[in-house]
Amino acid sequence: MTNVIETRGLVKRYGDLTAVDHVDITVPQGTFFGLLGPNGAGKTTTLEMIEGIREPDEGEARIFGEPVWPRNRALLPRIGVQLQASAFFERLTVDEQLRCFAELYGMPRSRIDTMIELVGLQEKRKVRTEDLSGGQKQRLSIACSLINDPEIVFLDEPTAALDPQARRNLWDVLRAINAEGRTVVLTTHYMDEAEILCDQIAIIDHGTILTTDTPRNLITGLGAAYRILLSEGAVAEADARQLPGVESTTIDNGTLALTTHDPSPVLTALAERDALQGLQVTSATLEDVFLTLTGREYRA
Amino acid sequence: MNGFVALARAQWKGFWRDKQNWFWLMAFPLMFLVLFGFLFRDAGVSKSTLTEIGSVAVIDQLPAEARSQFDNLFEVTKTTDPAKALEEVRKGDVDAAVEQRGNEVILHYSQADQVKAATVRGTLGAFVDGANVAASGKPPAFTLNATAVEDESLKPIQFIAPGLLGWAVAMGAVFNAAMPFVNWRTNKLLRRIRLAPVRTEALVASRLLVSIAVAFVQMGVFLAVGVGLFDLRLTGSWWMAVPLLLCATLAFMAIGLIAGAISKTAEAASGIANVIIMPMAFLSGSFIPLDQAPGWLQTVSKFLPLGQLNQGLLDTMVRGDGPGAALVPMAALLGFALVFGLIAARVFRWED
Numbered sequence: 001m002t003n004v005i006e007t008r009g010l011v012k013r014y015g016d017l018t019a020v021d022h023v024d025i026t027v028p029q030g031t032f033f034g035l036l037g038p039n040g041a042g043k044t045t046t047l048e049m050i051e052g053i054r055e056p057d058e059g060e061a062r063i064f065g066e067p068v069w070p071r072n073r074a075l076l077p078r079i080g081v082q083l084q085a086s087a088f089f090e091r092l093t094v095d096e097q098l099r100c101f102a103e104l105y106g107m108p109r110s111r112i113d114t115m116i117e118l119v120g121l122q123e124k125r126k127v128r129t130e131d132l133s134g135g136q137k138q139r140l141s142i143a144c145s146l147i148n149d150p151e152i153v154f155l156d157e158p159t160a161a162l163d164p165q166a167r168r169n170l171w172d173v174l175r176a177i178n179a180e181g182r183t184v185v186l187t188t189h190y191m192d193e194a195e196i197l198c199d200q201i202a203i204i205d206h207g208t209i210l211t212t213d214t215p216r217n218l219i220t221g222l223g224a225a226y227r228i229l230l231s232e233g234a235v236a237e238a239d240a241r242q243l244p245g246v247e248s249t250t251i252d253n254g255t256l257a258l259t260t261h262d263p264s265p266v267l268t269a270l271a272e273r274d275a276l277q278g279l280q281v282t283s284a285t286l287e288d289v290f291l292t293l294t295g296r297e298y299r300a
Numbered sequence: 301m302n303g304f305v306a307l308a309r310a311q312w313k314g315f316w317r318d319k320q321n322w323f324w325l326m327a328f329p330l331m332f333l334v335l336f337g338f339l340f341r342d343a344g345v346s347k348s349t350l351t352e353i354g355s356v357a358v359i360d361q362l363p364a365e366a367r368s369q370f371d372n373l374f375e376v377t378k379t380t381d382p383a384k385a386l387e388e389v390r391k392g393d394v395d396a397a398v399e400q401r402g403n404e405v406i407l408h409y410s411q412a413d414q415v416k417a418a419t420v421r422g423t424l425g426a427f428v429d430g431a432n433v434a435a436s437g438k439p440p441a442f443t444l445n446a447t448a449v450e451d452e453s454l455k456p457i458q459f460i461a462p463g464l465l466g467w468a469v470a471m472g473a474v475f476n477a478a479m480p481f482v483n484w485r486t487n488k489l490l491r492r493i494r495l496a497p498v499r500t501e502a503l504v505a506s507r508l509l510v511s512i513a514v515a516f517v518q519m520g521v522f523l524a525v526g527v528g529l530f531d532l533r534l535t536g537s538w539w540m541a542v543p544l545l546l547c548a549t550l551a552f553m554a555i556g557l558i559a560g561a562i563s564k565t566a567e568a569a570s571g572i573a574n575v576i577i578m579p580m581a582f583l584s585g586s587f588i589p590l591d592q593a594p595g596w597l598q599t600v601s602k603f604l605p606l607g608q609l610n611q612g613l614l615d616t617m618v619r620g621d622g623p624g625a626a627l628v629p630m631a632a633l634l635g636f637a638l639v640f641g642l643i644a645a646r647v648f649r650w651e652d
Contacts, residue, residue, distance in 0.1 A: 103303065
């Protein structure tokens, strides 16, 4: 697989602060790539340098092997960048916004219909963007970033400030985009979103990439324990502690929790005692990986 | 080319859908035109008021032609109460009172308004002299024939309309350049456009096209209202206003681009634009005719782009000068456009 994005030693400094500190990223073609990090970790700055809208102090970003800085007009039709959901012309309707962007790229009119359908804004074609809801604006901004049929799509926190329905709706759209063979690069701080959507995740903090891997490998790599939750009284706590593999037990609010690194024998033993009613197993999530790597202290 | 057309169309639609633009760039200057138009409509024919005590033969027996001239200059009321008439003059309710005893014509005036008093004295004196000449039965030895240097149609509206049009167009071009670029930096539309394969020139040119078109619409509306409502009379080479406004839009758009580049918010940009435009409009004779202004002000106005624009508009649209009168203002405006344009190109920012 060829790498469509490659950065070498990207550095960006703002005064004394090094916002991005020697970042190397490679993204293979067709990947759904997630860039995760706490606020102020350098996600957006890194993304902007890759998109070619911010000049790196050191290093270089290349897309399709071509340098992105200074503004490379030959590259622009091949990439799509979703910006915050307000980057529209004032007082134009959904149709008119898309028409303007389509013409900027020399795309045919039919492309507008395709985009409207993709993001489900058929009902809103004649509505001015100022009158759209937050989720509809977000979807329109994605339609605008896809209008030129790009090979790589960059999305900066596309589901921020959306309600759960709108988020799931947008996930479907993003999956569909990726399924068409496009490379998608996404920043987010929703861990569930990254876990569900991304093939590859890079976790960034203090301007440095801490780790890059698939979500599954990141979670298993954490070596975190499983927690098995039962209602209190399904088995006696003293019995439970004796089961093979159980490391500790606690009772909290009528729930008996067993901790183990090896859930199979524990579950088998519980099944033999017919104690599976209402049972829940929780494992580590990407959120645990994230918090382990970036620390738990609150950052304003 | 595709990009240029698309950008121009999007901005044109967005412009006219904004009610604020309709108000500030059309209705607001027109309000001034209507206001000044009514205010100054009768400015040239201010009559003096005169009270006639008893019968005044010199006035009452004027031949018909002289009498109608007299009535153009004086508004006469008759009374038989001398005390009341004098009291009115003292209070300033009437400019003068006149009575005749035998061959003596007595004029009562107040020293409180000496200009008015002198006018009344001089005018009435002329009629008395005329009556003396007529009474002598000889033709007058000399006659005075006074004519104004301006065309007779040069009413105040002629001076007001071009100045206000210049102001409206300057305001339109400055705001039209300053506001969008500030807003587009804030909402990242500028970044979005920069991510499309569009030339920067296409973006600036599309904005310029919209501004020029707006200026011509303003001109059309102004002329329609001026000619239709206030009897504005255009002189031969009024069409030179078209290239003048074109050059002016270039200059003022460059000023607007600078204002937009140095402002972080739309409020700041609008403030800067106002601070530039309003004093310049006063100093350039948009609100007060410069012919009556002190000499230093006339000199200052020559160094202001709006002063040059107003001068050119006045000369070609109402003073009856030939097309050549617009050439110097046009050259000056292009000079301003070049200087401010170079500064604008230096300070222009895509991002905050």
